[in-house]
Amino acid sequence: KQEVTQIPAALSVPEGENLVLNCSFTDSAIYNLQWFRQDPGKGLTSLLLIQSSQREQTSGRLNASLDKSSGRSTLYIAASQPGDSATYLCAVNDSGGKLIFGQGTELSVKP
Amino acid sequence: DTAVSQTPKYLVTQMGNDKSIKCEQNLGHDTMYWYKQDSKKFLKIMFSYNNKELIINETVPNRFSPKSPDKAHLNLHINSLELGDSAVYFCASSQDISGASGTDTQYFGPGTRLTVL
Numbered sequence: 001k002q003e004v005t006q007i008p009a010a011l012s013v014p015e016g017e018n019l020v021l022n023c024s025f026t027d028s029a030i031y032n033l034q035w036f037r038q039d040p041g042k043g044l045t046s047l048l049l050i051q052s053s054q055r056e057q058t059s060g061r062l063n064a065s066l067d068k069s070s071g072r073s074t075l076y077i078a079a080s081q082p083g084d085s086a087t088y089l090c091a092v093n094d095s096g097g098k099l100i101f102g103q104g105t106e107l108s109v110k111p
Numbered sequence: 112d113t114a115v116s117q118t119p120k121y122l123v124t125q126m127g128n129d130k131s132i133k134c135e136q137n138l139g140h141d142t143m144y145w146y147k148q149d150s151k152k153f154l155k156i157m158f159s160y161n162n163k164e165l166i167i168n169e170t171v172p173n174r175f176s177p178k179s180p181d182k183a184h185l186n187l188h189i190n191s192l193e194l195g196d197s198a199v200y201f202c203a204s205s206q207d208i209s210g211a212s213g214t215d216t217q218y219f220g221p222g223t224r225l226t227v228l
Binding site: 045 | 144153159216221
């Protein structure tokens, strides 16, 4: 049974810092891995999708990596801003065609 | 224009009642989903429909019955509501069965916060 874990559960950093969020999964048989952002009281916004054959994806200040064999992904945020404050969710799309989510990392970027 | 919309945004009701949550997507997608986010913010898939056919049905009590009248709509009906049903319910859609092409992204609605008293 696929399980997704995110570390840390919460993170507080000063503005301008570079930071890394971690995601691990137990079953490497995945189609893709996705990172989402959730703002309080809102839905999820897709940030990056990495196919199982890819190693990384970049969008602006965000870079996500995938090491399928070790069951790990990282989301790197460069030059963090207060507007980056949100909960970041990692989800793997397994062979059943469904998203299995981690519990998220709550990020707070202080001005 | 809202891509995936849900109504209502908030729903407060008594135990034992029956209620429905509606979802509509205007993205032309073939696949729609329902997720439940519990009080600990853990998101878990409940159902998935592709072209109006049920393709994923997780271990969900049969009090929950999804209905897809057409590809653009996936409604969730809940009978005999219980306290443990209190959660935020999210609808989502994707172009196809996520994973079939390895490139599909799911687009989420804003959520419906259900409170059962």
